Amino acid sequence: MNELNIGIVTKEWPPSIYGGAGVHVLALTHALRNIRDVCVDVHCFGGVRDDAYGYSTPQEFSAANPAIQAIVTDLDIASHLSDVDVVHSHTWYANMAGHFAALSYKIPHVVSAHSLEPLRPWKAEQLGGGYAISSWAEKTAFEAAAAIIAVSDSMRADVLTAYPSIDADKVVTIRNGVDTSKFAPNLDESVARSFGVTGRYAIFVGRITRQKGLAHLLRAWKQVPEEYGLVLAAGNPDEEGIGNEVAQLIAELQATRRNIWWIKDMLPHEKLTAMLSGADLFICPSVYEPLGIVNLEAMSCETAVLASRVGGIPEVVSDKETGELVAYTGESADFEGALTESISRLMSSPELLKGYGAAGRIRAMTYFGWEAVAQATVDVYRSVMT
Numbered sequence: 001m002n003e004l005n006i007g008i009v010t011k012e013w014p015p016s017i018y019g020g021a022g023v024h025v026l027a028l029t030h031a032l033r034n035i036r037d038v039c040v041d042v043h044c045f046g047g048v049r050d051d052a053y054g055y056s057t058p059q060e061f062s063a064a065n066p067a068i069q070a071i072v073t074d075l076d077i078a079s080h081l082s083d084v085d086v087v088h089s090h091t092w093y094a095n096m097a098g099h100f101a102a103l104s105y106k107i108p109h110v111v112s113a114h115s116l117e118p119l120r121p122w123k124a125e126q127l128g129g130g131y132a133i134s135s136w137a138e139k140t141a142f143e144a145a146a147a148i149i150a151v152s153d154s155m156r157a158d159v160l161t162a163y164p165s166i167d168a169d170k171v172v173t174i175r176n177g178v179d180t181s182k183f184a185p186n187l188d189e190s191v192a193r194s195f196g197v198t199g200r201y202a203i204f205v206g207r208i209t210r211q212k213g214l215a216h217l218l219r220a221w222k223q224v225p226e227e228y229g230l231v232l233a234a235g236n237p238d239e240e241g242i243g244n245e246v247a248q249l250i251a252e253l254q255a256t257r258r259n260i261w262w263i264k265d266m267l268p269h270e271k272l273t274a275m276l277s278g279a280d281l282f283i284c285p286s287v288y289e290p291l292g293i294v295n296l297e298a299m300s301c302e303t304a305v306l307a308s309r310v311g312g313i314p315e316v317v318s319d320k321e322t323g324e325l326v327a328y329t330g331e332s333a334d335f336e337g338a339l340t341e342s343i344s345r346l347m348s349s350p351e352l353l354k355g356y357g358a359a360g361r362i363r364a365m366t367y368f369g370w371e372a373v374a375q376a377t378v379d380v381y382r383s384v385m386t
Contacts, residue, residue, distance in 0.1 A: 004381060006032065006040045007084035007101070009077055011070070011093035013044035013052050018207060018236050018266070020293040021091050021114040024151070024176055031177075031374035038378060041084070043077045045070075045093065053080060067130025071096055071137065078104060086110055086381045092117060092134045095141035108146035108384035113155050113171075115211075115290050118162045122210040126239040139163060146384040149377065151176050152312025155290040174377060175315065176291045177370035180361070183273060183300035191274035197261050200350075201229035202343065203279040203303075205272070205294055208237035208246050213285035213308065215242070216332060218249035220285075220339035221260075228347045229259035231275060233267055276301040280353050281346055285339060287328055289313050296368055299323075299360030304353040306342055308335070316368075322360035 008029060012022025025042075032040045042052035055076050057069045064072075070093045078100035081087050088110045089098035095111060102109035117123065117135040124131040142148060142163050148171045150156035156173045160166060192198075206212040214234060221230055232250065237243030253260045267275065276282060282298035284307035291312035295305050299316075305323030307313045319325045324346065326338045346353060 003037045003039055004378065005083065005085045006038065006381060007043060007081045007087045008040060009043045009074075009081075009087060009089040009094040009097045011045045011091055013042060013046065013049075013054070016046050020176070020291070021112075023293050024112070024114065025090050027177060027179060027370050028374060028377065031370040032377065034371070035374060035378060043080065043097070045073055053077075065128060065130040065133070067127050067133035067137075070094075071133065073097075075100060077101075081105065081107070085385060088112065088377075088381070089141065090114060092138040092141070096137045099137075099141040099144055102144065102146075108381075109141070109144070110147045110149065110380060110384060111141055111145040112149045112151065113142070113159050113290070114151055115288070116155075116158055116162050119158060119288055120211060122242075123238075125210075125241055142166060146170065147172065147380050149174050149380060151291040152315050154312045154315065158290075158311075172380060174373055174380070175312070175368065176293050176296065177368045177373040178293065178296035178300050178364050179370055180300045180365045180368075182269070183276075183297045183364075185302045185361075186270065186273040186277045188270070188274040189278060191271045192278050195231075195261055195263060195275075197229065197231055197275075197278075199227075199229050199259060200280050200347070201231050201259070201261075201278075202281040202283050202306075202347065203231040203233065203275060204283050204285075205233040205267075205276070205298075206284075208234050208243055210238070210242055211286060211288045213287045213328075213335075214246055215249060216287070216336050217283060217285040217339060218246065218253060219332075220336040220343065221253060223340040224343050224347070226257055226259075228343070229261070231261045231263065231279065233263045233272070233275065235264045235266060272297075273301055276303050279303050280350060281306055281343070282323075283339075283343065284308065284313065284317075285326075285335075286310060286313070287330075292316055296364050299357075300364045302357040302361045304346070304356035305360060306339075306346060318359070318363060321356070322363050323356050 074097035077097035081101035309325040
């Protein structure tokens with residue numbers, strides 16, 4: 001079989017990985033490189049580095065809106081993609097590089113749908129007028145792409161609803177994976193002690209963004225029994241408003257409780273797995289989540305999951321088997337009340353949580369390996385070349 005040369009385009013690449021899309025790109029790239037006759041080059045934002053082709057925003061655009069900076073960077077990336085067989089872009093930041101390359105060199109462009117701009121209106125707070133640009137970029141690239149890979153069945157349905165002109169046959173589901181050898185139970189209790197964490201605790205891990213629902217969790221926690229601790233591994237706010245809101249809610253909790261711990265810096269891998277493994281419960285209160293890799297990571301560490309029933313989460317978290325799901329209808333008070341009830345009940349049932357955790361690791365190992373994800377992705381690449 002002929003060698004397949006793939007150009008992956010991404011905004012996120014180590015050390016600048018801050019979300020699920022970046023985790024996906026890194027793991028997928030490693031898995032693809034283990035497949036015979038597949039050659040992968042990564043083209044990423046963030047400047048020159050040794051392990052990928054890195055691109056910086058031109059200095060004359062340093063004060064421009066972030067969306068304009070992304071488009072300018074995409075133009076530079078596209079000019080270096082003439083020799084690939086397929087270009088595969090991830091998130092709207094990178095989509096136009098793939099689109100421009102496809103137009104310029106008549107090569108297939110594959111898009112991974114990690115999220116959708118029409119379903120994230122709060123991004124206008126982060127991007128201002130750039131939200132119109134990001135929405136245009138995503139729509140244009142999706143509609144012209146040779147294939148779209150959705151990270152869940154829910155995301156596939158959302159793509160077809162948001163962009164009804166897209167041929168349904170070109171949208172395929174390939175769910176995200178998790179490396180269960182890398183994310184595995186890590187019972188190093190010294191890590192929790194190093195952060196001053198004592199006693200039983202639940203944990204949230206994620207960016208501070210309206211999408212992740214952290215403010216809902218913090219308001220819900222006010223009614224959770226004080227004996228249960230909460231660790232918040234949360235940083236990198238999308239914009240000032242949500243950052244200030246979350247900081248205020250955390251301060252209010254810490255004013256009356258000693259067992260609320262806020263870890264603002266991204267945890268190194270070994271510390272992350274130790275904190276996940278030491279938790280009784282992982283909480284994912286997202287209001288929008290195409291799949292939610294972080295739930296897979298918690299499950300792989302044998303930690304029970306309480307998550308909102310949105311997007312692709314029910315395709316990962318098996319309700320009443322690997323954890324439990326809470327309905328989100330857009331009514332904040334109802335959602336927060338349901339979170340309070342579920343957290344309080346589950347934290348009072350440690351044996352039930354242990355059972356959920358054990359089942360979660362089995363589910364992650366059985367259904368979500370990256371080798372299968374990579375092979376299915378290669379099948380998509382070859383299908384668009386015929």
